[in-house]
Amino acid sequence: xxxxxxxxxxxxxxxxxxxxxxVGMRITGKYLMQKPITVQYPDERLPIPDRYRGIHYLExxxxxxxxACARAxxxxxxxxxxxxxxxxxxxxxxTVDYQKCMFCELCVYPCxxxxxxxxxxxxxxxxxxxxxxxxxxxxxxxxxxxxxxxxEAEEKKAAKEAAKAAKAAAAAETAAAEAEPESADxxxxxx
Amino acid sequence: MNDGNALLHxxxxxxxxxxxxxxxxxxxxxxxxxxVIAIVGLIALxxxxxxxxxxxxxxxxxxxxxxxxxxxxxxxxxxxxxLISKEDMIPIGADRKLFMLAPxxxxxxxxxxxxxxxxAPAFYFGYIDLGVFMILxxxxxTTIGVVMAGWASNSKWxxxxxxxxxxxxxxYEIPLGITLLAxxxxxxxxxxxxxxxxxxxxxxxxxxxxKNPFVLVSSVIFFIAVxxxxxxxxxxxxxxxSELVAGFLTEYSGIRWxxxxxxxxxxxxxxxxxTAFFFFGGFESPFSYLAMQSFGDGIVxxxxxxxxxxxxxxxxxxxMMWLRWTLPRLRIDQVxxxxxxxxTPLALICVLGAGIWEAIKHAVS
Numbered sequence: 001x002x003x004x005x006x007x008x009x010x011x012x013x014x015x016x017x018x019x020x021x022x023v024g025m026r027i028t029g030k031y032l033m034q035k036p037i038t039v040q041y042p043d044e045r046l047p048i049p050d051r052y053r054g055i056h057y058l059e060x061x062x063x064x065x066x067x068a069c070a071r072a073x074x075x076x077x078x079x080x081x082x083x084x085x086x087x088x089x090x091x092x093x094x095t096v097d098y099q100k101c102m103f104c105e106l107c108v109y110p111c112x113x114x115x116x117x118x119x120x121x122x123x124x125x126x127x128x129x130x131x132x133x134x135x136x137x138x139x140x141x142x143x144x145x146x147x148x149x150x151x152e153a154e155e156k157k158a159a160k161e162a163a164k165a166a167k168a169a170a171a172a173e174t175a176a177a178e179a180e181p182e183s184a185d186x187x188x189x190x191x
Numbered sequence: 192m193n194d195g196n197a198l199l200h201x202x203x204x205x206x207x208x209x210x211x212x213x214x215x216x217x218x219x220x221x222x223x224x225x226x227v228i229a230i231v232g233l234i235a236l237x238x239x240x241x242x243x244x245x246x247x248x249x250x251x252x253x254x255x256x257x258x259x260x261x262x263x264x265x266x267x268x269x270x271x272x273x274l275i276s277k278e279d280m281i282p283i284g285a286d287r288k289l290f291m292l293a294p295x296x297x298x299x300x301x302x303x304x305x306x307x308x309x310x311a312p313a314f315y316f317g318y319i320d321l322g323v324f325m326i327l328x329x330x331x332x333t334t335i336g337v338v339m340a341g342w343a344s345n346s347k348w349x350x351x352x353x354x355x356x357x358x359x360x361x362x363y364e365i366p367l368g369i370t371l372l373a374x375x376x377x378x379x380x381x382x383x384x385x386x387x388x389x390x391x392x393x394x395x396x397x398x399x400x401x402k403n404p405f406v407l408v409s410s411v412i413f414f415i416a417v418x419x420x421x422x423x424x425x426x427x428x429x430x431x432x433s434e435l436v437a438g439f440l441t442e443y444s445g446i447r448w449x450x451x452x453x454x455x456x457x458x459x460x461x462x463x464x465x466t467a468f469f470f471f472g473g474f475e476s477p478f479s480y481l482a483m484q485s486f487g488d489g490i491v492x493x494x495x496x497x498x499x500x501x502x503x504x505x506x507x508x509x510x511m512m513w514l515r516w517t518l519p520r521l522r523i524d525q526v527x528x529x530x531x532x533x534x535t536p537l538a539l540i541c542v543l544g545a546g547i548w549e550a551i552k553h554a555v556s
Binding site: 010013014021024025027028029031032034036037038040 | 245252253514518537
């Protein structure tokens with residue numbers, strides 16, 4: 001490298017500092033004018049990606065208490081128990097211990113009914129560690145009496161609907177199509 | 192009329208006969224000091240809030256948004272209350288007296304310097320013929336406070352910070368003083384009010400920086416020296432939080448710590464105002480020219496002049512913040528190199544050039 005003329009170097013240093021400061025200030029000035037890219041977190045939130053693994057979300061009405069997720073869990077943080085009343089389940093507990101859970105999503109794949117999912121909720125702050133064991137049940141399920149009551153109500157409703165359908169059929173004689181959709185019963189008992 | 196204290200001139204005729212002169216003077220002094228203290232407090236509040244907002248927006252953040260409602264305007268107040276309510280801690284090994292005295296000296300120096308600054312063409316606490324000398328002298332006195340704080344803290348970080356401050360201020364006092372000679376050559380007075388009045392031609396745009404190209408260059412050098420003088424980035428080596436914990440502020444907390452910040456922001460405003468007075472028109476702007484033409488020398492003109500000064504000072508503070516969040520901190524040897532090898536010779540060239548320019552202008556006209 002050729003040794004630069006000291007006077008030229010001196011002037012170049014001045015020019016460089018002025019020029020680089022101007023460039024830098026233009027950049028920061030541009031950012032100053034720009035709208036902030038952060039959001040005011042608790043008030044507004046950025047959209048969470050679909051594949052995000054947050055707190056579990058359980059579709060309890062689909063769950064059959066098969067324990068597949070609990071068995072799949074590598075650290076045994078899922079505990080579940082339910083009492084069977086024929087096709088109905090009376091839930092005792094379905095807890096996930098979030099002190100242990102590592103959000104690996106391995107509990108989701110083995111589920112035969114596709115009823116456990118990873119949710120989008122990630123802010124999970126509590127005052128006591130025991131509160132980190134989260135009960136995912138949204139309802140406790142059927143006790144025997146409730147089951148009987150529900151059955152009666154369903155029978156009543158079915159009868160009503162049948163009467164209604166018959167009435168409709170009578171009214172619309174010209175319409176040949178008489179489609180009665182078979183209601184699929186999800187809660188088949190598995191042997 | 193053109194001497195002493197404008198407040199005194201306002202209040203002296205109002206005082207009844209039985210009131211002795213010293214009482215009037217005392218009242219005026221108390222009122223004046225209260226005004227200056229209020230100004231320092233307001234500048235510190237607005238300055239810390241603005242610093243946080245400007246830095247936030249440069250980094251594409253929002254900054255404080257909640258306290259007080261509109262964009263967190265009361266954040267600085269809340270911080271102040273927090274700082275006042277904190278425990279007043281003095282380290283065991285510290286020199287108690289010096290430790291407690293240091294912030295007061297800093298703040299007192301800035302108060303004194305602010306007293307020399309006129310707030311409007313007819314509202315000043317002293318019509319001082321060497322006003323700018325007084326301001327420079329008192330703003331240099333803050334260094335004593337910083338060195339005192341650093342020594343009294345009995346902490347190596349504080350002492351490093353204080354030593355750096357001393358070295359830096361000694362280095363940058365020279366270009367600061369010399370560059371100021373260039374506009375002084377053009378305007379021919381050290382008095383801030385007179386310097387401002389001399390720039391009223393060309394519809395209030397006869398600013399010294401536009402009358403002489405060398406003054407424009409020296410205004411840049413002066414501003415850089417001001418940055419070093421007020422310990423602002425990229426010359427915030429006395430504080431250098433990534434190297435020296437917090438420099439001379441390391442052992443300070445609570446209200447004493449906040450006094451340092453009040454001093455910093457007051458000094459920033461003061462030096463921006465001095466820059467405005469001697470390079471960029473002082474009170475004079477097209478608005479004050481218009482006010483002068485339509486309302487005369489009355490209260491409206493004074494108010495517009497005051498607002499002009501506030502806007503110019505605030506713009507100076509904004510430039511300092513902008514620079515702070517743009518440039519990285521220099522190394523101490525780079526600071527010294529810049530001060531001694533670059534700014535000082537350039538300042539001398541500027542003074543020489545300004546003098547020659549003025550001489551030629553005088554010969555031609």
